[in-house]
Amino acid sequence: MLKVENLCYEYESGFKLKNINFEVKGGESIGIIGENGSGKTTLVKNLIGLLRLKSGRILLNGEDASKMSVAEIARTIGFVFQNPDNQIFASSVKEEVSFGPQNLKMDKIEEIVNDVLKKTDLFKYKESHPFKLSGGEKQRLALASILVMNPKILVLDEPTSGLDLRNARKLIEIVKNLQEEGRTLILISHDMELVSDLCERIILMKSGEIIADGGIKDIFDDSNLLEKTRLDLPEIAKLSKILEFGVVFDPGELYRKWRVSND
Amino acid sequence: MIRYTMFLRRKSILHSIDPRSKIILSLFLFTVCIFFNNPIYTGTLFFFLIISLKIFGKIEIKKTLSFLKPMLPFVVMIMLLWILLGSEKGNVIYQIWKLKIKDVNIEMAFAMGFRVLAMILSTFLLLMTTEQRDLVLALVKMKLPYEYGLTIAIALRYVPTLASLAVSIMDAQKARGLELEKGNILEKIKKYIPILVPLIVKSIQLAQELAIAIETRAFGKPNRTFYRDLKFKFKDLVFLSAAVIFFVICLYLRIKGYGVLDI
Numbered sequence: 001m002l003k004v005e006n007l008c009y010e011y012e013s014g015f016k017l018k019n020i021n022f023e024v025k026g027g028e029s030i031g032i033i034g035e036n037g038s039g040k041t042t043l044v045k046n047l048i049g050l051l052r053l054k055s056g057r058i059l060l061n062g063e064d065a066s067k068m069s070v071a072e073i074a075r076t077i078g079f080v081f082q083n084p085d086n087q088i089f090a091s092s093v094k095e096e097v098s099f100g101p102q103n104l105k106m107d108k109i110e111e112i113v114n115d116v117l118k119k120t121d122l123f124k125y126k127e128s129h130p131f132k133l134s135g136g137e138k139q140r141l142a143l144a145s146i147l148v149m150n151p152k153i154l155v156l157d158e159p160t161s162g163l164d165l166r167n168a169r170k171l172i173e174i175v176k177n178l179q180e181e182g183r184t185l186i187l188i189s190h191d192m193e194l195v196s197d198l199c200e201r202i203i204l205m206k207s208g209e210i211i212a213d214g215g216i217k218d219i220f221d222d223s224n225l226l227e228k229t230r231l232d233l234p235e236i237a238k239l240s241k242i243l244e245f246g247v248v249f250d251p252g253e254l255y256r257k258w259r260v261s262n263d
Numbered sequence: 264m265i266r267y268t269m270f271l272r273r274k275s276i277l278h279s280i281d282p283r284s285k286i287i288l289s290l291f292l293f294t295v296c297i298f299f300n301n302p303i304y305t306g307t308l309f310f311f312l313i314i315s316l317k318i319f320g321k322i323e324i325k326k327t328l329s330f331l332k333p334m335l336p337f338v339v340m341i342m343l344l345w346i347l348l349g350s351e352k353g354n355v356i357y358q359i360w361k362l363k364i365k366d367v368n369i370e371m372a373f374a375m376g377f378r379v380l381a382m383i384l385s386t387f388l389l390l391m392t393t394e395q396r397d398l399v400l401a402l403v404k405m406k407l408p409y410e411y412g413l414t415i416a417i418a419l420r421y422v423p424t425l426a427s428l429a430v431s432i433m434d435a436q437k438a439r440g441l442e443l444e445k446g447n448i449l450e451k452i453k454k455y456i457p458i459l460v461p462l463i464v465k466s467i468q469l470a471q472e473l474a475i476a477i478e479t480r481a482f483g484k485p486n487r488t489f490y491r492d493l494k495f496k497f498k499d500l501v502f503l504s505a506a507v508i509f510f511v512i513c514l515y516l517r518i519k520g521y522g523v524l525d526i
Contacts (some may be wrong), residue, residue: 023340045434048438048439050434050437068443069439069442069443070437070438070440071442074437074438074439074440075440078438079438081431081434081435081438083431084462085464085468086428086431086432086461086465087432087433087435087436087439087457087461088460088461088464089456089457089458089459089460089461090457095280097455099436099439099440099441100439100440101443103439103440104440105440131464145439146438146439148441149439
């Protein structure tokens with residue numbers, strides 16, 4: 001679905017993305033993680049065409065994405081920015097959500113907008129002013145305004161940052177439903193609990209390079225890698241490693257392993 | 264990438280001089296530019312400034328020219344206007360339809376071109392060698408009320424923040440299929456609404472937050488003291504004396520009629 005080959009990018013400041021290679025298959029859930037300034041957002045901005053790579057290739061469904069406009073790429077890769085306030089401009093929620101489909105000249109906009117508002121639990125606020133929404137609702141609005149363009153790949157940048165537990169859980173539930181629909185998910189986050197909850201594969205970045213790409217449990221089990229990148233594991237994974245059960249994210253599974261070892 | 268400030272950190276004489284002396288020098292240079300309208304004089308002034316920045320400010324000529332580059336269309340326009348619509352005097356050296364190109368107007372075009380560039384450089388000299396906070400502190404020390412000084416400081420400080428915010432908003436809207444480059448001029452103007460609305464809203468929010476933040480830190484209390492202070496040293500006196508002598512010589516030349524074209 002998405003293939004990145006030898007992607008290189010350089011800012012004027014000198015920061016570089018060096019030789020990035022990876023492939024994303026349909027329906028996968030990938031977490032891009034790394035310290036601040038490791039190049040996660042720069043990489044994603046290259047994927048969606050906001051930054052144009054200096055060398056290498058990005059293939060989107062076999063086509064060269066460097067020849068596509070940002071709007072064309074938006075049909076396949078939807079990027080939900082971290083701060084929803086940076087995009088709200090319309091006077092009602094439905095108007096805000098219909099902005100993308102209008103730009104992409106889609107048909108049956110009202111129908112699609114209503115559908116997405118129901119999926120994101122915002123239908124009741126359809127006529128409300130977006131600025132009157134709470135932080136969690138605004139975050140869901142940002143998600144809805146991308147989802148409405150029906151991208152096959154959904155990229156979320158720190159989606160739960162600044163949200164209270166209830167709103168964060170609600171958002172995670174919506175994202176899980178989207179995963180069940182078969183949508184591909186790329187998640188940028190520092191929240192390892194969230195990453196372990198939503199992703200099965202990790203791309204670990206440091207200083208503009210991918211230093212590891214693999215299954216989440218394999219990466220979280222690699223102590224050298226964790227030390228090198230100063231990654232903080234979810235509490236349950238820390239506990240399971242202390243108990244020498246490997247990396248476990250599910251409390252039920254951890255309990256069962258503990259019972260078996262005690263029996 | 265956005266350049267947030269014109270200040271270039273170097274270890275040079277110009278950088279070490281008291282900003283108050285540099286403000287006075289900058290004013291002198293700006294005024295001297297208006298004295299002359301002979302291309303040899305204005306041109307000499309222009310090259311003198313570039314070389315002075317290189318020698319006394321350790322600012323590479325290439326760097327200075329890169330700052331001047333965005334001003335070039337403006338300078339070229341002034342020169343063209345002088346060539347095409349200048350004085351009635353002088354000899355016609357070329358004629359296109361009713362437009363007469365005269366020798367004296369070409370001379371004036373170069374004089375004005377160099378004058379504008381020298382005027383810009385005299386301001387750049389101050390901005391390239393003085394940190395914003397020092398500039399504001401100097402203005403306050405020169406009896407500008409602190410409230411006004413702080414206003415200038417905040418305005419300068421928030422230029423990069425707002426520029427960066429504008430870029431983030433543009434990116435967020437582009438990811439929703441907004442194509443700013445397409446359409447006629449009216450359509451293009453309309454397309455900026457989704458960028459301007461969030462930008463204005465966020466700016467107002469920022470201003471409110473900032474107002475609260477400075478009020479909680481006793482803004483407006485009389486007899487404030489300063490963490491940083493400016494000290495007028497002997498070298499500043501020498502520098503200022505040289506600037507005064509330079510100004511007086513130029514004023515004398517102007518009174519004696521040197522460097523002035525009769526048009």
